[in-house]
Amino acid sequence: MDNDQSFFSTCGLDCGSSCLLKVKVKEGIVRQITTDDQPGPGLKACPRGLAQRNVLYAQDRLQTPLKRVGERGSGRFEPVSWEEALDHIARELQSVKDQYGPQSVFWLGHSGSSGLLHSTGRTGPGGRFFSIFGGHTAHWGNTSAEAAIFSSLMTFGSPYTKNSRDNFLYSKLIILWGWNPLVTRFGPDTIHYLVEAKKKGTRFFCVDPRLNQTAKLLDAQWIPIKPATDTAMLLAMAQVMIDEDLYDHEFVERHTVGFESFEEYIMGGEDNVPKTPAWAEKRTGVPADTIIRLARDYARQKPAALCTGWAAGRTAYGEQFHRAVSVLAALTGNIGIPGGFVSGGTDSMAMGSLRGLPRPKSPVTRVHVCDLYDLFMKGRSGGFPGDIKVLYITGCNLLNQWPNVNKGKEALRRPDLIVVHDLFMTPTARYADLVLPVTHFLEREDLGQPWTGGPYNLIMEKAAVPLGQVKSDLEIFSELASRMGISGFNEKTETEWLQDFTALSPGFAGYDRLKKEKVHHHTLEKPWVAFREEIEDPAGHPFKTPSGRIEIYSQKIAEMKNPLIPPLPKFIAPWEGPLDPLTKDYPFQLVSPHSRARVNSSLDNIARLKSLADDELWLNSEDAAQLGVKPGEEVRVFNGRGEMIRRVKVTDRIMTGVVSLDAGAWYHPDEQGVDQGGCVNVLTLDKKSPAGAFPCNSCLVQVSVRKEK
Ligand SMILES: Nc1nc2c(c(=O)[nH]1)N[C@H]1C(S)=C(S)[C@@H](COP(=O)(O)OP(=O)(O)OC[C@H]3O[C@@H](n4cnc5c(=O)[nH]c(N)nc54)[C@H](O)[C@@H]3O)O[C@H]1N2
Ligand SMILES: Nc1nc2c(c(=O)[nH]1)N[C@H]1C(S)=C(S)[C@@H](COP(=O)(O)OP(=O)(O)OC[C@H]3O[C@@H](n4cnc5c(=O)[nH]c(N)nc54)[C@H](O)[C@@H]3O)O[C@H]1N2
Numbered sequence: 083m084d085n086d087q088s089f090f091s092t093c094g095l096d097c098g099s100s101c102l103l104k105v106k107v108k109e110g111i112v113r114q115i116t117t118d119d120q121p122g123p124g125l126k127a128c129p130r131g132l133a134q135r136n137v138l139y140a141q142d143r144l145q146t147p148l149k150r151v152g153e154r155g156s157g158r159f160e161p162v163s164w165e166e167a168l169d170h171i172a173r174e175l176q177s178v179k180d181q182y183g184p185q186s187v188f189w190l191g192h193s194g195s196s197g198l199l200h201s202t203g204r205t206g207p208g209g210r211f212f213s214i215f216g217g218h219t220a221h222w223g224n225t226s227a228e229a230a231i232f233s234s235l236m237t238f239g240s241p242y243t244k245n246s247r248d249n250f251l252y253s254k255l256i257i258l259w260g261w262n263p264l265v266t267r268f269g270p271d272t273i274h275y276l277v278e279a280k281k282k283g284t285r286f287f288c289v290d291p292r293l294n295q296t297a298k299l300l301d302a303q304w305i306p307i308k309p310a311t312d313t314a315m316l317l318a319m320a321q322v323m324i325d326e327d328l329y330d331h332e333f334v335e336r337h338t339v340g341f342e343s344f345e346e347y348i349m350g351g352e353d354n355v356p357k358t359p360a361w362a363e364k365r366t367g368v369p370a371d372t373i374i375r376l377a378r379d380y381a382r383q384k385p386a387a388l389c390t391g392w393a394a395g396r397t398a399y400g401e402q403f404h405r406a407v408s409v410l411a412a413l414t415g416n417i418g419i420p421g422g423f424v425s426g427g428t429d430s431m432a433m434g435s436l437r438g439l440p441r442p443k444s445p446v447t448r449v450h451v452c453d454l455y456d457l458f459m460k461g462r463s464g465g466f467p468g469d470i471k472v473l474y475i476t477g478c479n480l481l482n483q484w485p486n487v488n489k490g491k492e493a494l495r496r497p498d499l500i501v502v503h504d505l506f507m508t509p510t511a512r513y514a515d516l517v518l519p520v521t522h523f524l525e526r527e528d529l530g531q532p533w534t535g536g537p538y539n540l541i542m543e544k545a546a547v548p549l550g551q552v553k554s555d556l557e558i559f560s561e562l563a564s565r566m567g568i569s570g571f572n573e574k575t576e577t578e579w580l581q582d583f584t585a586l587s588p589g590f591a592g593y594d595r596l597k598k599e600k601v602h603h604h605t606l607e608k609p610w611v612a613f614r615e616e617i618e619d620p621a622g623h624p625f626k627t628p629s630g631r632i633e634i635y636s637q638k639i640a641e642m643k644n645p646l647i648p649p650l651p652k653f654i655a656p657w658e659g660p661l662d663p664l665t666k667d668y669p670f671q672l673v674s675p676h677s678r679a680r681v682n683s684s685l686d687n688i689a690r691l692k693s694l695a696d697d698e699l700w701l702n703s704e705d706a707a708q709l710g711v712k713p714g715e716e717v718r719v720f721n722g723r724g725e726m727i728r729r730v731k732v733t734d735r736i737m738t739g740v741v742s743l744d745a746g747a748w749y750h751p752d753e754q755g756v757d758q759g760g761c762v763n764v765l766t767l768d769k770k771s772p773a774g775a776f777p778c779n780s781c782l783v784q785v786s787v788r789k790e791k
């Protein structure tokens with residue numbers, strides 16, 4: 083083993099954590115991956131990072147360009163040369179642009195790779211290519227956190243709401259509100275500090291339709307809540323705080339605007355409906371007493387951290403959820419102080435980030451993520467700006483990860499040309515006309531920065547010799563650019579680009595230094611607290627909102643004049659929620675959390691990880707008894723949009739009336755079109771929330787015992 087080489091990297095996946103991967107290589111082949119072995123919080127990788135050797139050398143890794151020879155979706159392809167594939171694509175892009183205009187090209191660049199240079203999103207090569215190409219169509223709407231980002235921008239004037247995790251050591255009480263970082267991570271150090279806080283005696287609560295893995299680990303008091311109804315409970319907590327005079331008057335007076343109108347709405351002055359715990363109990367299923375107790379505890383035990391993930395915001399009117407959480411943090415004065423917490427936003431710290439590839443300004447037409455299938459199917463006749471002729475996908479398993487798969491299959495018949503860059507033949511790639519095989523992150527040079535962890539950045543070294551004929555997205559777009567007469571697209575080496583990026587971003591370690599250090603930690607003298615300056619010195623550091631204060635009543639939202647996006651956080655009964663008349667046929671609310679074995683749908687095809695997945699339908703034992711379903715039995719899960727067969731996990735860790743299935747298992751229909759793979763999006767609805775949230779957790783289904791054929 084003495085001629086082994088060692089390299090350092092981090093997952094280029096969209097988990098957001100950026101843990102350390104130490105890669106042992108011999109003769110260009112990765113032999114072993116280990117991680118940070120220092121004691122303390124560190125940058126320790128999870129099983130997904132440690133399995134990247136199995137991803138790199140997976141049997142089904144694509145190694146040559148493929149051209150479709152059967153029907154779309156049939157999975158019948160044959161290899162073609164790069165020459166033929168790229169000539170074809172360049173010709174089509176040019177002719178569609180000339181004949182129909184550039185807006186007829188839709189580029190969907192999404193979450194596949196989050197490296198700085200090789201990002202599959204806007205800051206990467208696809209973003210650069212299509213902005214030079216000109217006025218194409220692309221998506222808007224952050225599938226993860228649109229509700230949270232909208233809310234934080236409106237309330238605080240910034241999406242950077244994160245405190246460093248060592249703050250948890252100061253919190254007397256922590257509420258995990260739809261937050262499950264033992265699985266979803268939100269930074270490699272998060273769980274470490276939560277466990278340390280527990281050891282120091284911090285009290286934990288969990289408000290979630292499931293007693294999730296984090297809550298179980300921390301022995302949190304579980305408060306089950308019906309999905310998508312959280313805003314009602316938060317408003318009722320505010321009602322208790324106002325009614326019992328528990329809120330922080332000084333904080334509210336010094337730092338907020340709009341409390342009076344909020345108070346009026348809460349106490350019933352506006353609509354004659356006081357938002358009492360009894361009112362909320364009817365909507366949320368949470369007993370009024372429990373709401374009262376949590377309100378008192380949160381208001382009295384300062385500092386306290388009400389921590390949300392993003393799932394409760396991925397519901398109908400999810401924006402209201404994050405707005406209401408922000409207001410409660412303000413009413414309790416838990417903003418800008420160590421041990422407090424401001425949920426929402428991008429969950430990153432306001433320290434700036436490294437900039438990616440330069441993109442010339444171009445007039446992009448944007449269509450919301452939930453409207454893509456309508457766009458492809460209807461185009462101009464549906465009121466969209468154009469008909470889509472070319473669909474170009476980088477780093478997205480669209481068909482699997484977007485709601486309403488059966489509608490998606492129809493929609494993917496429409497464009498004249500579909501191109502997908504991916505490492506694997508995903509359910510989406512099966513619908514492509516051309517599939518181009520891309521490099522794995524260990525086969526290229528890059529820089530990693532966490533979107534939730536931090537504050538640090540890392541080197542991503544090229545450790546492995548690229549397999550077969552794979553090319554990076556950057557190489558592919560460079561070759562397309564030169565075929566289309568675009569000069570100067572990529573005149574630098576990977577190293578030169580990375581040197582440029584770090585030179586342009588003051589405050590970050592330069593590339594050459596990072597190459598030596600591997601990981602660069604920014605030194606923080608004290609725990610990083612979001613909005614510390616705004617709270618300590620409001621006159622000198624106003625919030626970047628129109629009023630300069632925390633906007634309980636948002637001026638900007640008022641100007642939108644949309645009754646479904648009210649300027650005060652309000653409860654609006656969600657579609658496909660517990661009060662929807664559809665519950666007559668489809669009585670169960672379905673949630674689809676993220677899986678510990680995957681990143682979204684990535685890694686579902688890796689056997690070593692699939693064995694760690696929990697791809698059963700969680701069903702409460704009372705519901706199971708009523709349905710006559712036994713543990714481990716297969717059931718039909720269905721609604722008007724789709725149907726699947728799933729094995730059941732009967733458990734009291736989910737409340738009655740709710741079922742749960744992890745998102746991301748690959749779609750695998752049988753001859754009848756019934757999904758056998760467990761792709762939850764065969765059931766979800768493609769309808770956007772008014773301010774843009776991606777409401778995959780508002781979904782009603784029925785469950786029934788599977789009839790033998
Ligand atoms: N292991 C792993 N980690 C990941 C990812 C992954 O796929 N796998 N994906 C990454 C990405 S892209 C993202 S965006 C984040 C996602 O992070 P989140 O959106 O925070 O994660 P989820 O797992 O969807 O949901 C978290 C918890 O919310 C609960 N929940 C669902 N609906 C509701 C509701 O209406 N109300 C309440 N109170 N709780 C609800 C779920 O039961 C779950 O326990 O995770 C990132 N990290
Ligand atoms: N029901 C339900 N649906 C959801 C969610 C949910 O909670 N519930 N979560 C939503 C969220 S938060 C998100 S972020 C989306 C994510 O949805 P997607 O963005 O579709 O994420 P993935 O499913 O991981 O697909 C990424 C693809 O990129 C490929 N890839 C990896 N590296 C590269 C690369 O370097 N280049 C290229 N070209 N491709 C690469 C991977 O192989 C993979 O097929 O899903 C959303 N869908």
Ligand SMILES: [Mo]
Nearest residue numbers: 096225226227
């Ligand atoms: Mo996400």
